[in-house]
Amino acid sequence: MSATGRRQRRGAGLALLAVPVVFLAIFFVWPVGTIFATGFAPDGDLELGVVGRVIGDPAVRSVAWFTLWQAAASTALTLLVGLPGAYALARMEFRGRSLLQAGVTIPFVLPTVVVGSAFLALLGPRSPINTALTTVLGDAAPTLDLRRTVVAILVAHVFFNYAVVVRTVGGLWSLLDPRLEDAARVLGASRWRAFREVSLPLLRPAIASAAAIVFLFTFTSFGVVLILGGPGRATIEVEIHRATTQLLDLPLASALAVLQLIAVLASLLVYGRLQRRAPTQPLVGATTTRRPPRSAGERWFLRGNLVVVAALLASPLLVLVERSLTTADGYGLANWRALLTDDRATVLAVPAGEAVRNSLLFGLSATLIALVVGGLAATAATSRDGRLSRIVDRGLMVPLGTSAVTIGFGFLIALDRPPLDLRGSPLLVPIAQALIATPFVVRTLLPVLRSIDERLRDAAAVLGASPRRIWREVDLPIVGRAALVAAGFSFAIAVGEFGATVFVARANLPTMPVAIFRLLGRPGVANFGQAMAMSTLLMVVTASAILAIDRLRVGQVGRF
Numbered sequence: 265m266s267a268t269g270r271r272q273r274r275g276a277g278l279a280l281l282a283v284p285v286v287f288l289a290i291f292f293v294w295p296v297g298t299i300f301a302t303g304f305a306p307d308g309d310l311e312l313g314v315v316g317r318v319i320g321d322p323a324v325r326s327v328a329w330f331t332l333w334q335a336a337a338s339t340a341l342t343l344l345v346g347l348p349g350a351y352a353l354a355r356m357e358f359r360g361r362s363l364l365q366a367g368v369t370i371p372f373v374l375p376t377v378v379v380g381s382a383f384l385a386l387l388g389p390r391s392p393i394n395t396a397l398t399t400v401l402g403d404a405a406p407t408l409d410l411r412r413t414v415v416a417i418l419v420a421h422v423f424f425n426y427a428v429v430v431r432t433v434g435g436l437w438s439l440l441d442p443r444l445e446d447a448a449r450v451l452g453a454s455r456w457r458a459f460r461e462v463s464l465p466l467l468r469p470a471i472a473s474a475a476a477i478v479f480l481f482t483f484t485s486f487g488v489v490l491i492l493g494g495p496g497r498a499t500i501e502v503e504i505h506r507a508t509t510q511l512l513d514l515p516l517a518s519a520l521a522v523l524q525l526i527a528v529l530a531s532l533l534v535y536g537r538l539q540r541r542a543p544t545q546p547l548v549g550a551t552t553t554r555r556p557p558r559s560a561g562e563r564w565f566l567r568g569n570l571v572v573v574a575a576l577l578a579s580p581l582l583v584l585v586e587r588s589l590t591t592a593d594g595y596g597l598a599n600w601r602a603l604l605t606d607d608r609a610t611v612l613a614v615p616a617g618e619a620v621r622n623s624l625l626f627g628l629s630a631t632l633i634a635l636v637v638g639g640l641a642a643t644a645a646t647s648r649d650g651r652l653s654r655i656v657d658r659g660l661m662v663p664l665g666t667s668a669v670t671i672g673f674g675f676l677i678a679l680d681r682p683p684l685d686l687r688g689s690p691l692l693v694p695i696a697q698a699l700i701a702t703p704f705v706v707r708t709l710l711p712v713l714r715s716i717d718e719r720l721r722d723a724a725a726v727l728g729a730s731p732r733r734i735w736r737e738v739d740l741p742i743v744g745r746a747a748l749v750a751a752g753f754s755f756a757i758a759v760g761e762f763g764a765t766v767f768v769a770r771a772n773l774p775t776m777p778v779a780i781f782r783l784l785g786r787p788g789v790a791n792f793g794q795a796m797a798m799s800t801l802l803m804v805v806t807a808s809a810i811l812a813i814d815r816l817r818v819g820q821v822g823r824f
Contacts, residue, residue: 283640284702292671294678296525296670300518302518327498328500334414334482335485338421342421342478345426345572346426347471350429352565355555356557368577373756373810374806375806377760377802378777380420381491383419384784386584388410412492412497421485479531484499484667485499486763489502500524501524514677518673518677525670581803588797588799590793599790602790614772619774622775622776627759629694629698631755634705635705635747635750635754638702638705642709642710645710668700671764696764697757705750713743752809752810756809759809761775762781
């Protein structure tokens with residue numbers, strides 16, 4: 265390509281960046297910067313001792329300690345449960361394997377309020393566990409109520425993050441040559457020793473990477489802890505929400521947000537280093553490493569993992585559906601009909617059905633914003649300017665590592681003043697959701713755009729096509745299907761987003777997650793039943809989006 269063509273391409277790349285840069289500057293850098301300013305200068309003057317006083321508060325230290333140890337315990341339990349499942353799906357061929365592999369991903373993309381609702385139903389006094397105990401032991405049976413306990417939080421976190429271990433570790437495991445372990449077995453090594461000395465060193469980067477992801481997600485856990493935690497069990501995320509909405513202590517919330525942001529960025533740096541490590545052995549095709557279980561031990565191992573999947577992943581969702589059909593008079597559709605009833609005398613102040621409509625409208629709006637911003641950014645990142653590409657690739661990932669609560673809190677304190685006073689505007693909801701979804705759009709589109717042969721673009725440029733026409737007639741037809749996958753991810757994320765939305769949603773425009781949280785916060789069988797029905801509906805919407813993604817995906821595009 266000529267020097268003029270290269271300048272045109274670079275100029276076009278910079279022009280494409282204008283929208284993403286302005287979007288991030290207004291809706292990420294400014295809110296987060298305002299949090300720092302509020303935390304370090306609550307009275308307008310810089311006070312570095314504010315954070316020190318917050319750290320010195322025994323109550324804050326207790327919250328930080330709980331956040332840390334529950335995240336570490338959740339990570340260890342998830343690895344313990346997930347690694348056998350990763351092996352089964354990576355190395356064993358059995359009927360229904362593909363369906364099961366897609367199914368284990370659904371809990372990971374479920375909104376946190378749905379997961380919290382499911383475990384409230386599963387671990388409460390009317391759970392199937394207590395029903396079974398009553399059937400066996402009669403009236404003498406003890407009533408187990410694990411709501412508002414650490415056990416409930418840990419089990420819910422394992423449910424939520426099981427797919428991270430299975431997909432991250434299992435993805436690499438399925439590509440490792442099994443002949444390496446076979447050779448060790450021939451030389452006299454036991455199965456355990458062959459795994460420990462041959463496969464484990466090759467899997468260690470993937471295991472560490474999965475552990476870092478799970479730790480990050482559980483460290484910033486909000487919806488699950490807010491619903492299942494109860495008094496005295498709050499993560500930093502929950503404490504930020506409490507300091508903002510109950511205590512009205514913005515300096516405290518800002519200082520906590522700063523501390524959490526530092527911890528999250530440190531975790532992302534560790535994760536980035538782990539991601540750059542790769543196994544030194546050559547990889548093979550996944551289909552060549554899988555085989556049906558041969559021995560009785562392998563068959564029992566597979567059955568055990570299927571039982572774990574059924575008990576851990578399927579039972580909470582099935583109980584959620586069952587509770588949505590439970591009424592004071594037995595089973596029926598009363599809870600579902602209540603979602604469509606135009607009754608404003610509820611805890612939502614609007615008909616529950618309006619929350620469904622709001623979620624769909626906000627989700628579609630957020631998807632459109634994320635596709636525009638993420639698509640422009642991904643296109644700019646394919647520029648031959650290596651520095652520009654790295655800036656886009658890394659810069660747009662920062663919002664992904666920032667907690668949704670921090671983003672929502674930043675919106676609350678930054679976007680209520682000139683020159684951009686959006687206080688109370690319904691636009692804040694899809695903007696916040698789009699900010700969280702945009703990195704997923706970039707990650708989905710970027711590999712496809714980078715795979716396009718540059719000679720196609722060069723040939724079009726030589727024939728006189730402008731950069732806009734090159735995009736329309738060369739890039740777009742190739743990237744179109746990946747864009748649909750990105751849209752599916754964005755919609756699923758937006759519809760189920762809770763952490764940021766709970767800060768910025770107006771009282772008369774609740775989304776489904778916000779409505780579920782409000783319904784769960786009020787006593788009464790009717791409120792609980794409606795929460796279960798709406799949680800079931802939200803589960804169906806997000807699961808449908810993920811299943812559609814699997815059908816639209818080509819190869820590894822959008823693969824989690």
